[in-house]
Structures are given as C-alpha cells and as structure tokens.
Amino acid sequence: PKVAVLPGDGIGPEVIGAALAVLREVAPDLSLEECRIGGCAYDAEGDPFPPSTQAALVEADAALLGTVGGAPDSPWNRLPRPQRPESGLLRLREHLGVFANLRPVQVMPGLEHLSPLRPEIAAGVDLLIVRELLGGAYFDPRRERGEEAAFNTIGYTRAEIERVGEHAFRAAQERRGAVTSVDKANVLEVSELWRDTVTAQARAFPGVTLNHEYVDSVATLLVTQPERYDVLLTENLFGDILSDLAAVLPGSLGLMPSASLGAGTGLYEPIHGSAPDIAGQGVANPCGTILSAAMLLRYSLGRSAEADRVEAAVRTALREQPTRDLGGTASTQELTAAVLRAL
Amino acid sequence: PKVAVLPGDGIGPEVIGAALAVLREVAPDLSLEECRIGGCAYDAEGDPFPPSTQAALVEADAALLGTVGGAPDSPWNRLPRPQRPESGLLRLREHLGVFANLRPVQVMPGLEHLSPLRPEIAAGVDLLIVRELLGGAYFDPRRERGEEAAFNTIGYTRAEIERVGEHAFRAAQERRGAVTSVDKANVLEVSELWRDTVTAQARAFPGVTLNHEYVDSVATLLVTQPERYDVLLTENLFGDILSDLAAVLPGSLGLMPSASLGAGTGLYEPIHGSAPDIAGQGVANPCGTILSAAMLLRYSLGRSAEADRVEAAVRTALREQPTRDLGGTASTQELTAAVLRAL
Ligand SMILES: CC(C)[C@H](C(=O)O)[C@@H](O)C(=O)O
Numbered sequence: 001p002k003v004a005v006l007p008g009d010g011i012g013p014e015v016i017g018a019a020l021a022v023l024r025e026v027a028p029d030l031s032l033e034e035c036r037i038g039g040c041a042y043d044a045e046g047d048p049f050p051p052s053t054q055a056a057l058v059e060a061d062a063a064l065l066g067t068v069g070g071a072p073d074s075p076w077n078r079l080p081r082p083q084r085p086e087s088g089l090l091r092l093r094e095h096l097g098v099f100a101n102l103r104p105v106q107v108m109p110g111l112e113h114l115s116p117l118r119p120e121i122a123a124g125v126d127l128l129i130v131r132e133l134l135g136g137a138y139f140d141p142r143r144e145r146g147e148e149a150a151f152n153t154i155g156y157t158r159a160e161i162e163r164v165g166e167h168a169f170r171a172a173q174e175r176r177g178a179v180t181s182v183d184k185a186n187v188l189e190v191s192e193l194w195r196d197t198v199t200a201q202a203r204a205f206p207g208v209t210l211n212h213e214y215v216d217s218v219a220t221l222l223v224t225q226p227e228r229y230d231v232l233l234t235e236n237l238f239g240d241i242l243s244d245l246a247a248v249l250p251g252s253l254g255l256m257p258s259a260s261l262g263a264g265t266g267l268y269e270p271i272h273g274s275a276p277d278i279a280g281q282g283v284a285n286p287c288g289t290i291l292s293a294a295m296l297l298r299y300s301l302g303r304s305a306e307a308d309r310v311e312a313a314v315r316t317a318l319r320e321q322p323t324r325d326l327g328g329t330a331s332t333q334e335l336t337a338a339v340l341r342a343l
Numbered sequence: 344p345k346v347a348v349l350p351g352d353g354i355g356p357e358v359i360g361a362a363l364a365v366l367r368e369v370a371p372d373l374s375l376e377e378c379r380i381g382g383c384a385y386d387a388e389g390d391p392f393p394p395s396t397q398a399a400l401v402e403a404d405a406a407l408l409g410t411v412g413g414a415p416d417s418p419w420n421r422l423p424r425p426q427r428p429e430s431g432l433l434r435l436r437e438h439l440g441v442f443a444n445l446r447p448v449q450v451m452p453g454l455e456h457l458s459p460l461r462p463e464i465a466a467g468v469d470l471l472i473v474r475e476l477l478g479g480a481y482f483d484p485r486r487e488r489g490e491e492a493a494f495n496t497i498g499y500t501r502a503e504i505e506r507v508g509e510h511a512f513r514a515a516q517e518r519r520g521a522v523t524s525v526d527k528a529n530v531l532e533v534s535e536l537w538r539d540t541v542t543a544q545a546r547a548f549p550g551v552t553l554n555h556e557y558v559d560s561v562a563t564l565l566v567t568q569p570e571r572y573d574v575l576l577t578e579n580l581f582g583d584i585l586s587d588l589a590a591v592l593p594g595s596l597g598l599m600p601s602a603s604l605g606a607g608t609g610l611y612e613p614i615h616g617s618a619p620d621i622a623g624q625g626v627a628n629p630c631g632t633i634l635s636a637a638m639l640l641r642y643s644l645g646r647s648a649e650a651d652r653v654e655a656a657v658r659t660a661l662r663e664q665p666t667r668d669l670g671g672t673a674s675t676q677e678l679t680a681a682v683l684r685a686l
C-alpha cells in the first residue's frame with residue numbers, strides 16, 4: 001500500500017520524522033512518498049497545495065500530514081488568502097472529500113497528573129469528537145470582504161449533516177452508545193436544521209441514545225464533567241474550538257491524533273498546530289502524529305493489530321520519557337526511541 | 344434612581360430575590376420595578392418581551408435580569424422563534440442597544456480549590472471578556488431556514504467592531520494593559536476585518552498592548568495558561584462560547600456576573616442559564632446575580648463604594664457558606680443571609 005506523507009511547516013517535519021520511523025518498524029512493506037503542503041509548498045512551487053502533491057495523492061491509499069502555517073508575523077499571512085498555508089490544508093481536505101474528522105481524546109490511566117484539570121475530573125475524559133470538516137463557514141461560497149464590512153455564512157444542507165452524522169452514530173455503536181449533538185439551536189436556524197436532521201437520523205440507530213446540547217454549555221461541561229461525553233457530533237467551526245479544548249485535557253495538544261474520512265483516501269494528522277516557536281529544536285511532542293499513523297493503519301489499511309501495538313508503545317514511552325510540553329525533558333528523538341523500544 | 348428588575352424563568356426569580364435583598368440593604372433609595380421577560384412573559388402576555396416591559400424600561404436607569412428559557416423539552420422551544428424565551432432576551436439587548444458585554448472572571452484567592460483546574464493553574468484566572476453583543480450571527484438579516492438547507496451569516500461592520508473595541512481598550516487601561524483580540528482570521532474574512540480594525544484602533548491606546556489569537560487556541564490556553572489573559576475582546580458567538588468556558592473556571596457558572604453596556608440603560612445579568620432542573624428548590628447559587636447588582640451600582644449608578652462592599656461580602660459569604668454547585672450545602676437563602684450579615 002501507498003501512503004502520501006506531507007510534513008508541512010513548523011514542527012511538521014520533526015513529528016512526521018518520528019511517525020515514519022514507527023511506520024517503518026511496524027509496517028515495513030508500506031511505500032511512503034513525501035510531498036509538499038502549506039507554506040513550504042508555496043515557497044518551493046508557488047502553491048500551498050501544488051499539482052505535484054495532487055498527483056502523488058491519486059495513487060495513495062492514505063495520507064499522513066504534519067502541520068501547516070507560520071508564525072503570526074510570517075510573510076505567508078500577508079499573501080492573498082488562496083496562497084496561504086491554511087488554504088493548502090483546506091484544499092487538501094476538500095480534494096480528498098474527507099467530511100468526517102474523528103478526534104478521539106482520552107486521559108490515559110496513570111497520566112491524569114498531566115491534565116490541567118484536577119485528576120479526579122481528568123480521569124473521566126474518554127470521548128470522540130466527530131467534526132464536520134467540509135462545510136459551514138469554512139467552505140462558504142457567499143464569503144465577502146469589503147473595506148467597511150465582511151460576511152461569512154455558516155450554511156449546511158441536510159445531506160451534509162447526515163453523512164457526518166452517520167459516522168458519529170456508527171462510532172457510538174462501537175463505544176458507549178451515546179451521541180451528544182452540539183448546536184446553538186436557541187439562536188441559529190442552521191442549528192435547528194442540524195438538530196432536526198440528527199434527530200430523524202437517530203431512529204435508524206436504536207441502540208444509540210442521542211441528546212442535544214448548546215455549544216456554550218458543552219464548552220463548560222467538557223472541563224467540569226467530561227465523563228458525560230462519549231461521542232460529540234458537531235459542525236466545522238464549533239468542532240474546531242471544542243476539539244482543541246478537549247484535546248488539551250490529557251495534558252498537551254501534542255498528544256492527540258485525528259483521522260479525516262470520506263469516500264476515498266483518508267487523511268491523518270495531529271491536532272496541534274505548527275508551533276513555529278519551537279520548530280527545528282527537536283523538542284516537539286511527536287505522539288499526536290505517531291498516534292495519527294496508528295489511526296491510519298486501523299482505518300485506511302485495516303491493520304488493527306499493528307495500530308494497537310503502536311498505541312500501547314506510545315503509552316509506555318510517555319510514562320518513561322515525557323516530553324517538555326508534559327513537564328518532562330525528553331526530546332522528540334528520545335521519545336521516538338522509547339516508542340521503538342517499546343514496540 | 345429607578346432599576347427595572349426582570350426575574351425571568353427557571354431559577355431567575357430565586358437569584359433575583361437574593362440580589363434584591365442585597366440592593367435593598369446597600370441602596371435603600373432605589374426604586375425597583377419588577378417586569379416580565381422570557382417564557383413567563385409569553386405565558387402571561389403572549390410575548391417574551393412584552394410592551395409592558397418595554398414601557399417600564401423607558402424610565403429605568405438600569406436593568407437587572409435573572410435568566411430566561413425552559414428545559415430542553417419545554418413547549419416554549421416549539422413556539423415560532425420570535426416567541427421563544429431567548430428571543431425576548433435578544434430583543435431586550437437590542438432594545439437597550441447594549442453592544443458591549445463585560446464578563447469579569449476571577450478565581451478568588453482562597454477559593455482555588457473550587458476550580459475544575461489544578462489549583463496552581465486556577466490561581467492565574469483574572470480576566471475580563473468583552474463580548475460584542477448585538478452583531479454577528481445573532482442579529483443576521485440574511486438568516487434562512489429551508490427544508491433542505493439553512494444559513495446564518497456572521498457579519499460585522501468596521502463601526503460595530505470599533506465601538507466594542509473601545510470598551511476593551513478602556514477596560515485594559517484600568518487593568519493590566521493587555522488586550523487579546525480573538526478571531527479565526529486564518530479562515531474567515533470577517534475575522535480579517537475584525538483584526539484589521541482592532542489593529543488600527545490600538546494606535547489610539549499607546550499604553551495598551553494588543554495581540555491576536557485564534558479562537559481555537561484561546562479555548563485551550565484558557566484552561567492551561569489562563570494567566571496569559573487580561574482583556575479578551577471577541578465577537579458575539581465566539582464570546583458566547585469562551586465566556587461560558589472562562590466563567591466556569593472559578594468553580595461554577597453560578598458565581599459570575601456580567602454587564603452589558605451601550606449608549607443608555609445598562610443591563611446586568613448572571614452568566615448562567617435558567618437551570619430548570621433545580622428551579623424552585625431554593626438551592627441556586629445567587630452570587631452571579633448579586634455580583635451583577637454590584638456591577639449595576641458601579642457602572643450605571645456610579646456607586647463604587649457600595650459595589651466594593653457587596654463584592655467583599657460575597658467573598659466572605661462564599662468562604663463561610665458555599666452553595667451546592669460549589670460542593671457546599673448552603674441554600675440560596677442561607678448564602679444570601681451570609682452576604683447580608685457580612686455587609
Ligand atoms: C489550520 C486551521 C485551518 C485548522 C482548522 O481550523 O480546521 C486547524 O485549526 C484544525 O483544527 O485542524
């Protein structure tokens with residue numbers, strides 16, 4: 001099988017390096033093809049999602065991504081929007097048609113002390129965020145920017161809601177059987193459509209319970225009663241905010257993976273950003289990317305046994321050699337070496 | 344001076360009862376006129392923001408609000424949107440022209456143990472959220488709801504951003520001098536306009552530092568490094584989510600007040616919702632409402648000394664008699680009695 005590897009910007013190359021070392025160990029038969037995305041692709045080819053990368057993806061069974069984007073004062077941020085690093089990522093997601101972004105978040109037993117939450121609350125974090133990834137304000141044909149006013153529209157169709165809802169209900173069947181759908185239906189019409197659609201869809205999943213909560217309430221309950229949540233289903237922008245919030249509960253954004261699924265090639269990437277402040281220093285936490293590679297093995301290649309092995313090895317390595325973001329001292333390489341040893 | 348008092352629904356009447364007892368104690372000269380808002384106003388007068396309430400507001404120097412809204416399965420939620428309780432609140436805000444919602448959030452020294460965060464992180468929470476309250480997706484003339492699709496537009500004009508930005512910069516001058524403007528400028532044009540406007544405006548406040556952060560990043564940093572933030576300036580929907588998140592960090596949404604300011608009559612309300620599950624039991628935490636009354640004394644009536652006394656009394660009472668939401672046992676009345684004693 002072929003995997004397209006897109007290191008991207010900032011700490012992307014470092015964390016991808018770690019994940020590749022792990023993939024070579026557990027799945028030596030994979031053919032891994034590196035290609036460019038984001039700011040570095042713009043610098044090299046004048047396009048943050050260049051034709052060379054699009055060509056490489058045609059043959060790929062899955063794609064593993066690092067991170068994209070520069071520092072706040074990066075010249076990339078002054079380019080016209082379609083040429084900025086983030087546009088490369090959004091176009092990649094659209095190109096692959098990956099409308100369902102799965103972000104599992106768990107405080108690993110024994111690692112509660114890493115959480116910003118009190119340990120007894122942190123112990124309850126074991127949830128999956130299913131974020132719609134190709135709709136809403138992110139992909140808005142009506143967007144407008146004038147000198148004196150600007151507009152972005154959050155729009156959804158019933159079909160867009162159903163296809164991502166399906167992922168949430170199916171995932172809940174494999175977990176604790178509870179979907180919480182997130183919306184702001186007391187204010188937004190688009191949330192009403194979201195709520196109505198998900199409610200109707202739930203009838204096809206009698207083993208799953210569905211409830212609805214407002215996005216502001218979910219933000220508070222994630223930090224006070226996270227054990228309430230099994231699967232959280234949400235639109236794109238709410239999902240962006242809530243999944244970052246949830247992902248930091250285990251102690252660091254650096255720990256958490258994600259899988260973006262659609263009709264064809266899946267896309268796997270850590271949740272954290274490009275962290276330009278620590279890029280090139282060899283101190284980034286590669287666990288989110290290594291665990292994304294594990295999700296790739298499981299969802300795109302059907303290799304659950306290898307995925308399980310990688311996940312167990314990461315847990316062991318984290319106990320032995322926590323990285324800096326977790327209050328430890330391990331470098332990216334030391335943590336990676338510990339994962340390889342544990343394999 | 345005249346204060347319009349709007350208890351509203353759920354626990355609203357209970358927490359307002361507590362705040363009135365405190366106001367009668369510290370400012371016996373106030374004339375307090377009760378009027379209806381929300382679901383109870385719809386039930387009594389067929390309108391969640393009835394003409395009788397609008398009439399009462401004409402003469403009022405300030406308005407003190409409890410909470411509005413019913414349980415998720417309330418028949419109110421099946422009314423046409425303009426008749427629902429929340430519409431009453433949104434119309435009230437619009438009617439009063441209160442475009443700047445100030446939500447101070449502080450973990451009180453000695454009460455760190457109430458926070459869901461680890462105490463050493465919680466100790467750093469001392470911030471003010473300035474939320475734009477009359478724009479964005481909340482007040483969208485383009486809103487559309489069809490059978491198969493729905494749309495809500497986040498729109499802002501430069502003037503709308505400047506008038507709320509002014510409040511943030513001025514507040515920062517009285518605090519630690521740092522404004523963090525929240526946006527999603529890597530994806531949204533409306534955020535770009537927000538960023539450009541606030542950046543230009545900052546030149547008029549040379550003593551204040553301004554920086555810009557993405558909303559997803561702010562959500563994570565609020566729970567991991569809250570000490571970074573002095574004043575957070577944000578649009579309506581982001582502000583809804585972030586201010587609830589921030590407001591729970593001291594231990595309970597029940598603790599936190601807010602002031603909504605504009606050209607004329609100010610509106611003061613606790614941050615929490617109507618909590619129909621505990622309504623009528625006499626166990627609601629009235630501190631958010633009592634502290635909102637303190638903000639009313641300070642901002643609308645210029646009575647800072649009385650406001651300070653109320654705030655100190657609440658701190659004392661909370662140490663002696665924490666309510667249930669804080670892991671204590673005090674009823675609404677017991678807490679209120681403790682506040683009155685401390686005065
Ligand atoms: C970089 C940005 C466009 C992206 C998003 O908002 O989707 C990121 O925050 C994420 O969550 O993957």
Ligand SMILES: CC(C)[C@H](C(=O)O)[C@@H](O)C(=O)O
Nearest residue numbers: 186187216412429432583614
């Ligand atoms: C009740 C609702 C309309 C309101 C809002 O979203 O503004 C509430 O959540 C708040 O934050 O005051």
